[in-house]
Amino acid sequence: MTATRPRRSVRLPRSGRPAPRQRSTPRKRLAPGRPPAPRRRTRRAARAGQYAALLGYLLFLGFPLLWLLSTALKSPRELGSLHPAWIPRDPTPANVRQAFAEQPLAHAALNSLLVALGTAVVAVLIATPMAYVMARHRTRLARAATGWVVVSQAFPFVLVIIPLFLVLKNLRLIDSLLGLTLVYVVWALPFALWMLVGHVRAVPVELEEAAAVDGAGRLRTLVSVTAPLLGPGIAATALFAFVTAWNEFFFALVLLKSPGRQTLPVVLTHFIGAEGVADLGPLAAAAFLATLPSVAVFGILQRRITGGLLAGAVKS
Amino acid sequence: MTSVAEARTPPAGERRAAGRRTAGHGTWFLVLPALVPILVFSVGPLLYGILLAFTDAQSGRTAATRWTGALNFRDLLHDTLFWESFRIGLVWAVGVTVPQFLLALGLALLLNQDLRLRGLARALAIVPWAMPEVVVGIMWRLVYNPDAGILNETLRDLGLGAGRDWLSGLATALPAVVVVGVWAGLPQTTVALLAGLQNVPRELHEAAAVDGAGAWRRFRTVTWPALRPVALAITALQLIWNLNSFALVYVLTGGGPGGKTRLPMLFAYEEAFRYGQFGYAAAMGCVLVAVVSVLLAVFLAGRLRGGDEA
The missing domain is CATH 1.10.3720.10 (MetI-like)
Known part of the structure; x- marks a missing residue:
């Protein structure tokens, strides 16, 4: 852990991180500003894969929370029904009372x-x-x-x-x-x-x-x-x-x-x-x-x- | 997590000078308010607990407690129920820690990218950490509920069978609680790894x-060496925390069905506070301490080695 390397905070939403394509080493740059086409395609595919993975995580992390909320808002009659639905048919605060x-x-x-x-x-x-x-x-x-x-x-x-x-x-x-x-x-x-x-x-x-x-x-x-x-x-x-x-x-x-x-x-x-x-x-x-x-x-x-x-x- | 190692490294010269200048009897006055409770409610009970393991202490007994030497440990050795529970505890701890680490690594790497929805993912990734364990247990009971649960309903919709009673099935109970364990511990691991990723030299990348x-080559040669110390630390801690875990499984299954999810903590809790066998339960605690100490030793050794490399 050297002191010379600039350290960035973990919270990075809008911090001044350089754009991913901006490279610090300019050598070997074939077409300035734009990578060659095939490379861009694989990059786009990788991006899609990343979004798919992120979506998977969001679903895994989020669905139990939504289900808790959904169950909390359901009427006793609906909770007794055979096919529980994501969205309560008539949301009621009765459960709280x-x-x-x-x-x-x-x-x-x-x-x-x-x-x-x-x-x-x-x-x-x-x-x-x-x-x-x-x-x-x-x-x-x-x-x-x-x-x-x-x-x-x-x-x-x-x-x-x-x-x-x-x-x-x-x-x-x-x-x-x-x-x-x-x-x-x-x-x-x-x-x-x-x-x-x-x-x-x-x-x-x-x-x-x-x-x-x-x-x-x-x-x-x-x-x-x-x-x-x-x-x-x-x-x-x-x-x-x-x-x-x-x-x-x-x-x-x-x-x-x-x-x-x-x-x-x-x-x-x-x-x-x-x-x-x-x-x-x-x-x-x-x-x-x-x-x-x-x-x-x-x-x-x-x-x-x-x-x-x-x-x-x-x-x- | 790294502050541990940090505290061991010698301080900067100026600080050492300042420390020497002000160190003295006045320090006690600052430390005492915290030290007394630590000794009375943490260090003391721990030592007391180790002593109890060598006695026949029971709750609510009028006769004096006697020393029984290693009798409790000899009994434990032949207690097949305990070793079964111990085995379940290990399966649970490893079964939760390993997938959790891999999932957290993936999530941390994703969150380290410039992706949309990242803010939402970060917020959502924190929520399981904030929730009381009891609520996490209750929530997943609702998910796993055989009739009103979303899991069975989804399976029915997808035409994957009529669904089952996950938490009561002999074969499904342990995997089902392991999934909950992974979900509940994902945030801490992700946040720790995300912090570790800030140590990765971007220029090198x-x-x-x-x-x-x-991508794989870059991960192996650039990211992983920088991340390794943090990864090791959080994995060891998670393993220890999971071995000590209680509330989640207590709420989900109470140790059932047929003891299939009876973690060592639940076993010892029942032994101590249901059957009143304080001495015997303390002996179980000692065995757990021994296991945890080995893990901690590995963790510290790894930390020091990691510190050398970094």
Whole structure:
């Protein structure tokens, strides 16, 4: 990874990438501006093939989503019919009402929201200083933390969940949203640290040195100089932590027992009965609604996901 | 993903100087808020879990827990159900990771081109990542539904038989959940590979094209060497994540039919929280850790080698 090569961000929709035919090496160019005819034909064929492949991907990725929406809008009578159609004959929002009537969705959504917000705020608050140390200092502790970030990716949850269950039981935090939030915070930390370390590295050290010369203490430097520059990175990290907590299922399934405390993913599984028989319409409607916050957040983050986030990670 | 290796490389000279200047007891104050939860809720439980594997711990038992040495592991060795589950777990992990990688590579290469619809494809490729796993499971249950599902309806329309109950069939259940696994993990892999493709030297690509190298040749000699480290990293991570996967299959089949999709995670979950065998389940976790550690070692070794080449 050399520094001389210009690096382009991953987000390329309208960036100034040279047109494909413009070659940097002018030698061997037979007909300037226009490649010979047979070559152009194969190129056109290749383009067609590429579009066909892209269409295939779009279908594969998109059809389950459309089917979920379609099922959510169908009336119970239509869902019972023999030949299910893509487009509902008379779209009805009745399933949404039915879903809220069948399960305590609003309450579960509130629980999920509390846990997700708590996770996002706490994770960012404790991860930012730590990421700062990991990015700026070469201490043994920073190296150990980096090692933990890697290894934690490989933790089998099943080995962690049993002791976690016992620890939380001793702390009287079992079946509590606070306990779940704490677990989620730690669970979101590796990714949060990884993102934030990249962002801290992007802040020039010279700025901090200037602040130190002007007599600012360490905390003062972090709060007034570095943190504001990290703003976008912190926001993105918080959003990721939010989605992670909002979507999580396994810990919530094990750690929450009272129906009144369960989060949205756990309550969604209650729509599926013991024999796997489900009331399809309300199930689809509830699942669709539960997805909207996550997808909305990812929509905000999309640029960063395909661009900044990984560009920051890959940057050397 | 590469930040891991990056963190290991020595920092630029100026940074080292800055680090030395400010390093000291003040660092603890910044690290402590994160360190305590990590120790209490992550490192601690992991070590505790390994210890539990050598005990006869059970949930809700009044008698004291005793050390049983390697008894749990000896029992595991003869537990054919566990090894069957382990085998299914490996089939699932490899069956998801490999096709997912190939599909993601294709998609990343396409998205790296100047194609129309690319924006739509990028947006759509992110959605499965954003969705809660439970919703992904529910959604595919609707697709696979024998009566109201679109899959059987499409097959009927195409005249390819009357369709079947995909998730309940002994032969079809595992392939059916593998397809869902591929769908759900495609975004992360694609995004990682897309980022990796930015490391491919475009000039070299163009020079090779001018010299008459075909698309495949260019991919092999120019694209792949630059992409290899990222490809290796994301594949290893996906393999590990898939071995640890739980929610998707829990929602889709609950491990059925007849245990045909009972991944090790589901098996251990049932053992621990349905039958209360904490010690035994922890031993299963340890076996999984061992397997994952080997994978991680391969991953890190590959990363370092890749780092040398790049």
